[in-house]
Amino acid sequence: MNYCGGKIGGGGSDQRGNGGGGPCGACKFLRRKCIKGCIFAPYFDSDQGTVHFAAVHKVFGASNASKLLMRIPAHKRLDAVxxxxxxxxxxxxxxxxxxxxxxxxxxxxxxxxxxxLSFTNQVLMRNFGNNG
Amino acid sequence: MNYCGGKIGGGGSDQRGNGGGGPCGACKFLRRKCIKGCIFAPYFDSDQGTVHFAAVHKVFGASNASKLLMRIPAHKRLDAVxxxxxxxxxxxxxxxxxxxxxxxxxxxxxxxxxxxLSFTNQVLMRNFGNNG
Known part of the structure; x- marks a missing residue:
C-alpha cells in the first residue's frame, strides 16, 4: 500500500526532493525553498509527491504532519508518511x-x-463430529 | 463506535457545548469564547469532549477540522466528528x-x-459435492 508517489528512500532526511536539484513535492506545493534536511524531501518527489502532499496538507496541515514526523524515528517515517x-x-x-x-x-x-464459517463448522461437526 | 464523549445532538449547530452555559470542550481547550453557532459545540462537551478535541487538535488542527465540518451537511457532521x-x-x-x-x-x-473457509469448503465439497 503505497499512496505516496514519492521517494522510497528509507529514513534519510538530509536529501532534497529532486536529487538535490529543485524543491521536493511538499516545498513545491508550499512554494518555499527546499532546504537541506527538509523533513518531507525523502518522501515527496516533485511530481506525484506534490499531489499527495496537497492532500496531507489539506487534512492534517503541513505543520502537524511535520511535527508528527519529527517525533518518529527516521527509519519509521516512510511508514508514517x-x-x-x-x-x-x-x-x-x-x-x-x-x-x-x-x-x-x-x-x-x-x-x-x-x-x-460458523455454518460450515456446524455442518462439519454434524457429519464428522463423532468420527474421532 | 463513539470515541467522542460529546453531545450526541445530531446536526444542530446553534447550541453551545454546556447547555448554553460554559464553553464547549473545543473552546475550553482552545481557551476561547464559545459563541452561538460554534461548529464544535454540538459534538464536544466540556468534560470528555475536551480530551477528545485535544487529540483532534493535535492531529488535524482546529482550523482543518472546522473547515472539514463546514463542508459537510449538518446531519452528517456527527459521523464525521x-x-x-x-x-x-x-x-x-x-x-x-x-x-x-x-x-x-x-x-x-x-x-x-x-x-x-476455503479449507472447510473443500472438505464439504469432497463429501457432499455429489449429493445434488
Whole structure:
C-alpha cells in the first residue's frame, strides 16, 4: 500500500526532493525553498509527491504532519508518511468517514465470513463430529 | 463506535457545548469564547469532549477540522466528528500507523478466515459435492 508517489528512500532526511536539484513535492506545493534536511524531501518527489502532499496538507496541515514526523524515528517515517497519505486521500474521497469507511467495510466482511464459517463448522461437526 | 464523549445532538449547530452555559470542550481547550453557532459545540462537551478535541487538535488542527465540518451537511457532521476522533486517538496511540494499523489487522484476519473457509469448503465439497 503505497499512496505516496514519492521517494522510497528509507529514513534519510538530509536529501532534497529532486536529487538535490529543485524543491521536493511538499516545498513545491508550499512554494518555499527546499532546504537541506527538509523533513518531507525523502518522501515527496516533485511530481506525484506534490499531489499527495496537497492532500496531507489539506487534512492534517503541513505543520502537524511535520511535527508528527519529527517525533518518529527516521527509519519509521516512510511508514508514517504512507499511512498519512492513505488517511488524507481517503478523507478527500469521503469527507464524512475517511478511511474509517474501510474499517467498517472490513468489519462487516469479517462478520459475514464468521457467520459462514460458523455454518460450515456446524455442518462439519454434524457429519464428522463423532468420527474421532 | 463513539470515541467522542460529546453531545450526541445530531446536526444542530446553534447550541453551545454546556447547555448554553460554559464553553464547549473545543473552546475550553482552545481557551476561547464559545459563541452561538460554534461548529464544535454540538459534538464536544466540556468534560470528555475536551480530551477528545485535544487529540483532534493535535492531529488535524482546529482550523482543518472546522473547515472539514463546514463542508459537510449538518446531519452528517456527527459521523464525521466520530471518525475524526477515532483517527486522532488511533494516531495518538500509534504515531506511525494510526488507525491504518486496524485496517492491516482486519485485512490479515480476513485472509486467515478466507483460507479457513476455503479449507472447510473443500472438505464439504469432497463429501457432499455429489449429493445434488
Amino acid at each position: 504512507v499511512t498519512l497519505c492513505y488517511e488524507a486521500l481517503a478523507r478527500a474521497r469521503d469527507p464524512v468517514y475517511g478511511c474509517v469507511a474501510h474499517i467498517f467495510a472490513l468489519q462487516q466482511q469479517g462478520v459475514l465470513q464468521f457467520n459462514y | 466520530v471518525t475524526l476522533c477515532y483517527e486522532a486517538l488511533a494516531r495518538a496511540r500509534d504515531p506511525v500507523y494510526g488507525c491504518v494499523a486496524h485496517i492491516f489487522a482486519l485485512q490479515q484476519q480476513g485472509v486467515l478466515q478466507f483460507n479457513y
